[in-house]
Amino acid sequence: MKLGVFTVLFSNKSFHDMLQFVSSKGIEAIELGTGGYPGDAHCSIDTLLGDRSALNQFKQDINSHGLIVSALSCHSNHLHPQKAISEPADILLNKTMELAAELEIPVVNTFSGCPGDHENALYPNWPVAPWPHDFQEVLKWQWEEKIIPYWSKKNERAVELGVKIGLELHGGFSVHTPATMLKLREHCGSAIGANLDPSHMWWQGIDPVEAIKILGRENAIFHFHAKDTIIDQQNVNRNGITDMTDYSKMQNRSWNFRTVGYGHDTKTWADMISALRLYGYDYVVSIEHEDGLMSVEEGFSKAAANLKPLLFSEPAAEMWWA
Template sequence: MKLGVLTVLLSGKPFEEALAYLSESGVEMIEVGCGGYPGTAHADPDILLNNPEALEQFKNTIKKYNMTISALSCHGNPVHPQKEIAEGFHQAFEKTVLLAEKLGIQHINTFSGCPGDHDGAKYPNWVTCAWPEDYLQVLEYQWNEVLIPYWKNAVAFAKEHGVTKIGLEMHPGFCVYNPETLLKLRDAVGEEIGANFDPSHLYWQGIDPVIAIRKLDKAIFHFHAKDTKVDEANKAVNGVLDTKNYGDELNRSWIFRTVGYGHGTDEWKEIISMLKKIGYDYAISIEHEDSLMSINEGLQKAITFLKDVIIEETNDGMWWA
């Protein structure tokens, strides 16, 4: 396994300055935003796909700091009910795929997306219950008429350009938000669909990441190192569904934390060990969204914490037997 970082948190720095900082911090892999919600601060496909010199400079900068790209990220909602919004996210996805092809990368990270509840809808409709039965009809429409057809076409396009691992982040608000929905889409579309496994979004739903990793097994393509702290007092009163602003830390039922501040060393060692058991030996990519810490402090604490728990070396088999 190698320590990585989603470089979006360093969007305020030029790409080379960001890589120099990460290299000095002991980071080996980078996950780079190429559109959608992550933006294009460090990799703009409109430039890199049309300017060979810019592309070569981009690759040389990565090589200069002994980095490897773990994935290109273009998180968005390509099935948004407003067609112009959906098209923007879809174009970001396709451009990211084309850039991955140029760079020889197979991994793309994004969201599944969430449609509206009918063709004329204006906003996404995330279904969270099974009754009244109207909601089951919404799910039928979303999955069978929108989501599965979209991803069948998107996967076909990606495969044509050498991208065979589309890591969907299981994120509430989108149709794929837990292992069951991830596997449902994978079964319907193909093995090119997998997980960009982020335990932070699972913790507050009451999902055990260690057991979820065991369940997903080879469907895990990429891993986000991010934590969540559940406020038991607020949860006891209002449950875990929470629409208050992320900045209202004192009153929310949960908030994102840098790794180690939501769950301790023992928990993260169990996560890393289960990843090792299923054969995952790829990026442990830090996504820092801790609202209680600065960019630098939250990232540096995550790096220090993870260096102690990541299993870096290939084992020598059962050497004692």
């Protein structure tokens, strides 16, 4: 396994300064944003696709720091009912897959998106209750008319390009649980899998180790984010888990994102790392920082320090004892 980082954390640093900084901290892999919600501070997709010399220099700069690129990330809502939002997101995803193929980067990370509830909707609709039955009708329409047709085409394109699409299972988007991930793969194809982030499992009440088992059995984990979550039961009792309290109001929220080790203990993270290897994922663990109690550099440094002793650096030995 390799320790990585989602470099959106360091968008205030130049590309070269970012490479120097993360490599000095023992990072082995970087995940780069190409636009959308993460921005494109370190990866100008149009420049790289349009200039072969710039592309070659880009690769050389990364290689010279002893780094690999684990994934390109373009998190957006490709299914947003407003075309002014969905169409640029779709174009960005297509370009990101093309760039990943050019650079031989195996994974493109994004969200599944979330449609509206009819053709003339203005905003996404995220059904999370089976009754009243209106919600079931909305969900059926979304999957049959929007989600499956869109992602079937993207699966075909990913196969053509030889890349994989890692969807982050995130609340507010149509694919947000192991079940919805497997449903999408069943209908659209196996070039689509999960960019699994345990922080989003915890706040939904899902045990990340069990999520790893469910998805790992289907070879459906393509990338892994390292971010923690803490649950405030007193606020859960008041707000529930689908808490709309602003992220900045941490004292009043049911749950908050934390740096690795500040929501769950080392044993919990060791169990996840072990489950990843047990179920076939031996790739990159990519640090993501969204902890409102720490600076970016302190949160990143603490996450790296907590994860390094847990990652497997050597292949498993033969069972000499049995």
